[in-house]
Amino acid sequence: MTFSKKLLLALFLYVPSLAFSQEFLRWADEFNGTNLDTTFWEYQLGDGCPNLCGWGNGESQYYQKSAVVVENGLLKIKAKKETIGTSFYSSARIRTINKMDFASGRIEVRARMPIGRGYWPAVWFLPTENYYGIWPLSGEIDMLEAKGQEPTNTYGTIHYGARTPNNKYTGTTYTLPSGSFASDFHRYGLIWKNDTIKWLVDDVVYSTKTRASLPEFWWPYDRNFHCIINMAVGGNFLGYPDASTPDTATMQVDYIRIYQNPSEMFISGPAAVMRLDQQKEYYIQNLAGATYTWEVPSSLKIVSGQGTSAVKINWGLRSDSIHVNLTYNGKTTRISRFIQALPDTCAGLVDNAEFIKSIYWVGSNGTHKSSLTNPTKDAVNGSNLANRYYRNGATQYDALTLYSDLIHHAKDFEEGKLVLKMKLYTTAPIGTEVNINFENYNLAKSDYPIGRRIVVQAKTTKTRAWEELTFKVILRPDVNMNEGSIDQLVVLFAPNTSNADVFYYDDFAVEETPCKDLANGLNTLEEQAKVTVYPNPFSKELYIESSFVPTKIEVVDIMGRVQAGASGLNQLNTQLENLPAGTYLLRIYNGEQAVLKRILKTTNGYE
Structure with a gap:
């Protein structure tokens, strides 16, 4: 087996297939030795206690090093029925965190699954940084999961969304056309690109997930993850062993290989x-x-x-x-x-529930829904979509928690240099208070006021009509916390009441005061020249009205790639009809300076 695997590896290195001709093998573990290679792997031990007892899933095993065996070119994780503390089985879990982290690539694992009710083998990936927050905010990718009582099935899943219990997942079950995953080895694959993840078994693609699969949430699969191989026993996912379950079971892994393609790598960051x-x-x-x-x-x-x-x-x-x-x-x-x-200008949008997205729902006492139809278009808010929140009248201080990868500092808001604005439509009475706390999630787990740097407030002046609220600082509860550690905005609609009204909110804006001037090298061309682009969204053509004649116009995608460009609008429009649907940036040049406009391309007319 050792010889054949080395030969196979040589073939992958030197005779790649046409489909993956730009790939290179970044890392592999062929498990050819007699011990686990701790250069790349570390053990996770115990039952998850005290912080995550049962490993967050009500599992029954206790992880220990002795359950890992490397022999005959295989990694073997052996589960055994035995009592250790409050656990009824032993097993093993290993990971590559901070030793082999990666974002994007083609991952392949050849493995054979155990059989028996309650055995839960998996190869999966967790974020190394938790950049967007605790699970599942920063994501999880399950390359393969198996239930020992279903030997012909495997599961491919991604986890994401708001904090528990509002976490989300989407996945697909693949059933072998013949045989079982326990009777022989099979090749499991994952193709991970900037905005797409595909799952394969024996070269058959059985599931594809994209950014569009997460309509309410951000795509967290754009930063470094690490690999975990483990076999749990029992849990919420599959139930628990019973009298039919064998006392021992073994998960066998022949190899894991990670290939990467430079042309499909991406830059990670805000x-x-x-x-x-x-x-x-x-x-x-x-x-x-x-x-x-x-x-x-x-x-x-x-x-x-x-x-x-x-x-x-x-x-x-x-x-x-x-x-x-x-x-x-x-x-x-x-x-x-x-x-x-x-914001694009001195008082520009930072989120509009449509194609400017920087603020996301991550938790609430009430019922939240993102990007729904605007209940009443009017002169204040004529946009198509808005966010809706039903306040929980049984909660005195009902909290709607938002995550923003944009607002991390409170100081400029404290000093009045930046002012937060938001459009609101509500059935609540005139004079209803709306507070927004600038908080740090971990610190705010403690009792008030810890972890709450500032509180800004506005009061409604309308009911059943849109208005723009301007928030002013009213409290500085925790002046000792780091002003640059803000990682959540907590909105309290009608605090200290039993209000159960509905609140639609939209168009978060940040106003810069005073507005910086181009004479000081800090203004934008758009503040000098009024530029209008319509229709937006569009399907085939755009029209531009401006106070200058553009010298160049470009359409740029979210990765910064120029998808269309011309010296005039007529020439540009000939390229737009075949442009894929999506959000783009239109750059309208006047010499070296450019006006920036976000545009939304649709496929079926105006929306």
């Missing part, structure tokens, strides 16, 4: 930044022997990391693209990403 944000970190996969040359426009500055896989950037005023030239094995690949600088 999709949006505040204007003039400092020290924003972006990175790409850290490949041994590779060289990295980062490029940014003149309005941005790389303050550290040039020549490495990770840089920190001081931002300017404009949305723009950043680039890295990755040279590996003598070939250079240029990878780009477009980053939104928000």
Whole structure:
């Protein structure tokens, strides 16, 4: 077996198939030795207590090193019925965290599953950083999961969404056409790209998930993850062993291989930044022997990391693209990403529930739904979509918790340099208070006021009609917490009441006071020239009204790639009809400066 696996590896390295001709093998464990290679793996031990007893799923096993065996070219994880503390089985769980982390690629595992009710083998991936927050906010990718009582089935799933109990998942069950996953080895595959994940068994694609699969939430699969291989026993997913369950079971893994393709790698980091944000970190996969040359426009500055896989950037005023030239094995690949600088103007939107998304629901006492039909279009809010919240009248301080990858600092809001605004439609009476707390999630687990840096407030002046609320600082509960550690906005509609009304909210905006001036090098062209782009959304053609004649017009996708460009609108429109549906940035140049407009391309007329 050892010889055949080395031969197979050589074939993958030197005679790649046409479909994967740009791939290279980044890492593999063929399990050819006699011990687990702790250069790349570490053990997770115990029953999950005290912080995660039962490993969060009501599992019955106790993980220990002795349940891992490497022999005859195989990794074997052996579960055994025995009492250890309050656990009734022993088993093993290993992971590659901080030893082999990756984002994107083609992962292949050849494995054989155990049989028996309650045995739960899996190969899966968790985020290394928890950048977006605790599980499941930062995501989970289950490459394969099996139920010992269903030997012909395997499961491929992603987890995401709001905090428990509002977490979400979507997945697919694959059933073998013949045989079972316990009777022989099978090849499990995962193809992970910037906005798509595909699951395979024996080269058959059986499931595909995209950004569109997560309509209410962000796509968290854009940062480093690590691999976990384990066999749990019992739990919420599959139930528990019974009298038919064998006392022992073994999960066998022949190999794990991770291939990567430079042309499909992506830059990880915030999709949006505040204007003039400092020290924003972006990175790409850290490949041994590779060289990295980062490029940014003149309005941005790389303050550290040039020549490495990770840089920190001081931002300017404009949305723009950043680039890295990755040279590996003598070939250079240029990878780009477009980053939104928000707000676009001195009083611009940072989220509108449609194509500007930087604020997301992560938890609530009441009932929340994102991006629903606007209940009443009017002169204040004529947009198609808005977010809806039914307040829980049984909760005195009903809390709607929002996550923003944009607002992390409270100081400028405290000092009045930035002002938060929001449009609201409600059935609540005039004079209803709306508070927004700038909080740190971990600190705010403690009793008030810990973890609440500032509270801003507005009061309604209308009922059953849209209005724009302007929030002012009313409290500074915890002045000792770090003003740059904000990771959640907690909205309290009608605090300290039993109100059960409905609240539609939309169009978060941040106003800069005073507005910075171009004479000081800090303004945007759009503040000098009124530019109108219509229709938006569009299906075939665009029209532009402006106070200047554009010298160049470009359409840029979310990765910063120019998808269409011309010196005039007529020439541009000939390219737009075949443009895929999606959100783009329209760059309208007047010499070296550009006006930036977000546009939404549809496929079936105006929406």
